[in-house]
Amino acid sequence: MSELPLSATTDAALQAAPATKARGYWATVGRRILRDKVSMACALVLLLIFLSAILAPWLGLEDPYKGSMIRRLRHIGTSGYPLGTDELGRDMLARLVYGGRLSLVIGILPVILAFGIGTSLGIIAGYVGGKLNTAIMRTVDVFYAFPSVLLAIAISGALGAGILNSIVALTIVFVPQISRVAESVTTGVRNMDFVEAARASGAGPFTIMRVHILGNVLGAIFVYATSLISVSMILAAGLSFLGLGTKPPEPEWGLMLNTLRTAIYVNPWVAALPGAMIFAVSICFNLLSDGLRSAMDIRN
Amino acid sequence: MLAYTARRVVYVIPIVISVALVCFLLVHITPGDPLVAVLPADASQELAAQLRAAYGFDRPLPVQFGLWLLRALHGDLGNSIATGRPVLAEVMRAVGNTVTLAIAAAIIGFTMGILLGLIAGYFRETWIDKLATSFAIAGVSVPHYWLGMVLVIIFSVELNWLPAVGAGPNGSNSWAWDWAHLRYLVLPAITTSVIPMGIVTRTVRALTGDILSQDFVEALRAKGLHERGVFRHVIKNAAPTALAVMGLQLGYMLGGSILIETVFSWPGSGFLLNSAIFQRDLPLLQGTILVLALFFVLLNLLVDIAQAAIDPRIKRG
Numbered sequence: 001m002s003e004l005p006l007s008a009t010t011d012a013a014l015q016a017a018p019a020t021k022a023r024g025y026w027a028t029v030g031r032r033i034l035r036d037k038v039s040m041a042c043a044l045v046l047l048l049i050f051l052s053a054i055l056a057p058w059l060g061l062e063d064p065y066k067g068s069m070i071r072r073l074r075h076i077g078t079s080g081y082p083l084g085t086d087e088l089g090r091d092m093l094a095r096l097v098y099g100g101r102l103s104l105v106i107g108i109l110p111v112i113l114a115f116g117i118g119t120s121l122g123i124i125a126g127y128v129g130g131k132l133n134t135a136i137m138r139t140v141d142v143f144y145a146f147p148s149v150l151l152a153i154a155i156s157g158a159l160g161a162g163i164l165n166s167i168v169a170l171t172i173v174f175v176p177q178i179s180r181v182a183e184s185v186t187t188g189v190r191n192m193d194f195v196e197a198a199r200a201s202g203a204g205p206f207t208i209m210r211v212h213i214l215g216n217v218l219g220a221i222f223v224y225a226t227s228l229i230s231v232s233m234i235l236a237a238g239l240s241f242l243g244l245g246t247k248p249p250e251p252e253w254g255l256m257l258n259t260l261r262t263a264i265y266v267n268p269w270v271a272a273l274p275g276a277m278i279f280a281v282s283i284c285f286n287l288l289s290d291g292l293r294s295a296m297d298i299r300n
Numbered sequence: 301m302l303a304y305t306a307r308r309v310v311y312v313i314p315i316v317i318s319v320a321l322v323c324f325l326l327v328h329i330t331p332g333d334p335l336v337a338v339l340p341a342d343a344s345q346e347l348a349a350q351l352r353a354a355y356g357f358d359r360p361l362p363v364q365f366g367l368w369l370l371r372a373l374h375g376d377l378g379n380s381i382a383t384g385r386p387v388l389a390e391v392m393r394a395v396g397n398t399v400t401l402a403i404a405a406a407i408i409g410f411t412m413g414i415l416l417g418l419i420a421g422y423f424r425e426t427w428i429d430k431l432a433t434s435f436a437i438a439g440v441s442v443p444h445y446w447l448g449m450v451l452v453i454i455f456s457v458e459l460n461w462l463p464a465v466g467a468g469p470n471g472s473n474s475w476a477w478d479w480a481h482l483r484y485l486v487l488p489a490i491t492t493s494v495i496p497m498g499i500v501t502r503t504v505r506a507l508t509g510d511i512l513s514q515d516f517v518e519a520l521r522a523k524g525l526h527e528r529g530v531f532r533h534v535i536k537n538a539a540p541t542a543l544a545v546m547g548l549q550l551g552y553m554l555g556g557s558i559l560i561e562t563v564f565s566w567p568g569s570g571f572l573l574n575s576a577i578f579q580r581d582l583p584l585l586q587g588t589i590l591v592l593a594l595f596f597v598l599l600n601l602l603v604d605i606a607q608a609a610i611d612p613r614i615k616r617g
Contacts, residue, residue, distance in 0.1 A: 142318040142322060145315050145319045145593055146322075146593050146596065147551060147554075147555030147556045147593075147596055149555065149556030150555040150556055153558055153577070154585075157577035158327065159329065234441075241559065242558070242562060242574065243578070244577070257446060264457055265457055268458070269453070271453070272453060275443055275447075276446075278446060279443055279446065283442075286437055286440065290437075
């Protein structure tokens with residue numbers, strides 16, 4: 001007797017809801033993040049920085065390499081040099097825009113590489129289990145015994161200065177972190193019924209990992225990886241700041257901050273500009289990652 | 301508890317050996333000859349071979365590692381190539397300054413983080429929460445070496461209140477707890493404190509929110525407990541996790557101080573590491589990284605044991 005009204009509401013709800021039911025998980029996540037003002041503002045700022053870095057040669061900027069001894073360290077707002085000039089008389093606006101090209105690549109590429117390597121390692125360790133899991137995860141543990149800044153600097157210090165070495169060093173720092181997350185989500189999925197069903201219907205381990213596991217764990221690993229971009233940007237620029245990354249005269253925010261340090265008594269605010277760019281990119285990626293995380297948490 | 305402690309200590313041994321292996325291998329992934337720093341450019345083949353034998357670089361790698369580990373266990377990390385002084389003594393002197401900096405930063409960062417986190421968690425979804433959360437996100441997103449520069453610009457260059465670099469008047473390296481020295485600590489300590497401040501705020505906020513939404517809090521309130529009493533329960537429940545996070549942060553501050561120490565010319569382990577890298581002083585590089593990593597492992601161990609000691613929910617069996 002009590003079941004009749006209950007099933008009636010369920011039927012009604014089902015009939016009223018086909019529009020929302022038809023939408024898939026990622027479409028829902030997309031809609032939720034599009035409605036989040038903070039995330040969209042950050043995405044817009046990042047889009048502007050990325051576009052200006054890509055389109056730098058066509059923006060009618062000064063030559064970022066051309067210096068002049070007579071117009072060194074001009075202040076912000078000098079006519080012709082809206083953001084002043086650096087210690088060699090090069091236009092700051094041009095160098096900041098061009099600087100984005102290298103800074104964004106050396107900051108983001110290590111996370112992308114580590115995402116690929118770490119996800120593969122973690123899924124294999126989590127799905128295969130046993131001795132292979134022990135071997136992979138105990139190796140990962142060793143890298144956890146180093147604070148990440150120390151590890152990055154130790155590796156790139158040992159390899160020597162250079163863009164490629166700094167990318168390698170940061171990738172090595174992030175692979176263990178992503179592997180650990182990938183392994184733990186994979187272990188959570190591997191014993192579920194649909195994996196068992198796939199195995200029973202004759203799917204091989206690679207097919208299961210690629211088709212059935214990957215789709216279910218990629219979201220969580222992706223969100224974690226996006227949260228690392230902010231750290232990676234700061235560390236990559238930090239390595240250049242120490243003199244371990246980019247070499248002069250290349251425009252790159254960390255290196256610019258380093259070479260301008262000597263100028264803080266002459267023209268302090270121009271010297272601080274490159275760091276503001278790193279800060280802007282880093283905070284936008286952090287907020288965007290937070291927004292993505294809460295958009296993907298459908299239970300809320 | 302004793303059994304748990306003993307087991308945790310035993311688990312640490314393979315980690316310590318692997319850490320030593322990584323530090324050892326760092327020198328051997330280095331392109332070029334490790335002797336390049338001491339050897340004059342026009343050195344003869346015989347001299348190079350002689351030096352290589354003297355430093356033991358001519359033996360097979362596993363043998364070199366075994367000998368190096370054995371000596372390290374006796375506290376002998378070799379001599380710095382640049383200065384000729386024992387590496388361990390140089391590192392320990394520098395680590396003292398880094399510990400001073402890290403503890404000062406921890407006091408600032410943890411106090412601020414706990415306060416902001418508790419307030420934000422208690423007043424969830426209000427403007428107070430939003431303000432504290434933005435502060436925390438700014439703290440974890442700011443390139444701290446740049447923040448150091450900005451603080452120097454404001455407080456040293458523009459206002460001339462505090463010294464910009466160094467750890468004491470007249471370039472002195474010996475630390476003392478008086479105002480003349482403390483003035484030098486203010487800016488580096490504030491700079492170091494922003495990341496732990498942000499992370500502790502976020503952790504404590506999440507913990508407070510979770511605990512306040514649990515049934516037992518409602519029961520406490522229903523029984524008529526005043527808000528101060530409820531707060532005490534929140535703190536007691538949040539303490540173990542918060543403690544673990546803070547212990548880890550202290551380790552990051554000790555090991556990750558190189559950028560800040562470079563900005564402020566603070567004579568600590570990071571500064572030492574920086575000069576070791578650029579003078580290609582490989583024994584010093586190896587030794588500094590080993591000591592810092594071992595500090596980090598030890599700190600993690602202490603945190604685990606402390607957490608198990610104060611939190612009855614952690615299984616010690």
